[in-house]
Amino acid sequence: MTTGDVAAMTARAVDFHGHMCPGLAIGIQAARIGLAVCGHDADEDVAAVAETDMCAVDAIQALLGCTFGKGNLIHRDFGKNAFTFYRRSDAAAVRLVLNPDALRAIDPEFAARREAANRDPANAAAREGLPELARRCAGRILECDPQALFDRTPVAAPAPRRAAILSSLLCQGCGESVMESRTRRFAGQTLCIPCFAAVEQKV
Template identity: 50%
Template sequence: MAGCQLTPEQIEKAVDFHGHWCPGLAIGLRAGEYVLNHMGKSDDEEIVAIVETDMCAVDGIQSLTNCTFGKGNLLYRDHGKLAFTFYRRSDGKGVRLVMDAGRLGSPNSEFTELNRKWLKGDIEPEQKERLMQMRQERTDDIMNSEITEVFEIKEPDEPMPRSARILTSLVCEQCGESVMESRTRRLEGHTLCIPCFAKQG
């Protein structure tokens, strides 16, 4: 399959959800496209996604696959990697997609430097124009490339997560707010939420 096969409606829905069109969203759309083609769509919690970044790509994955934080079938690992693992609960099938980071430019590339300037709000108009052109070029490259050129397709490196559980809520004895039982801490016989526990030093 050459290039992205998503419909304009699928892409537009993701752009509306995310708020803008960018290389990061394109990465998530291509990952989601792979899942749709090889594992199907998650009507509820059938497909589970583990994302190792909190950047734009995650919105593309949510939009296409119906894996969401609220349902508990989108899990975040703070590894700072453009890596996305998916499982199908019915048969345990899994895949890990690792982005070829070189497609976005090296740490010392013009693209990376202009992005830094843009994020700091310290970019000249002609530099911003050049950056927007480069962003569109990278987005087009991601969308038009073979999926195997965008991602290294690997076996998962962790077991399939267990299904989401609904746990009892307790009340933090310091702030009085409700907190999931599994996130409480005990200190000198008292039940505390994580923020209150952290304040104890």
């Protein structure tokens, strides 16, 4: 992949996300590996599983064509900087986990200042100049070999199934339409998840 290719990818991701930051740069680098292993999505053949909701996921949406709307971007709220890419047509897959020491090695000043600001949000000295340091760190991430940022771990599960269009039912609590597979039964009624949660708490 040429420098021009990476610059074009970066511009596309920034345009989608709205700004450059270390999280987006991590996503761009993960997407580069995902593209090398699985390619760009064609008719939902490529799927991605993100175990975080950080900025990196926007780069994956922008660059691989995996989106929530198509059902080929799956969010698992595990709080891990981990991304799995699948190509359904031939079962190619890779799971990437950000090396926990990567940012500290790339930009120790930014890593230390961010950690200090996270520990004490009122620490004005730690927060001063942090946006500029974040942009510098993002640039350094993009200069790295993406393979050096991530550990490859075994892909433990098959590719997520393709999105299914299911019937909808009316919730007997609020009267709103809800996908059948997301309904709950309680006291003889068909309920959406919020209505079910509300009545279950009263029992």
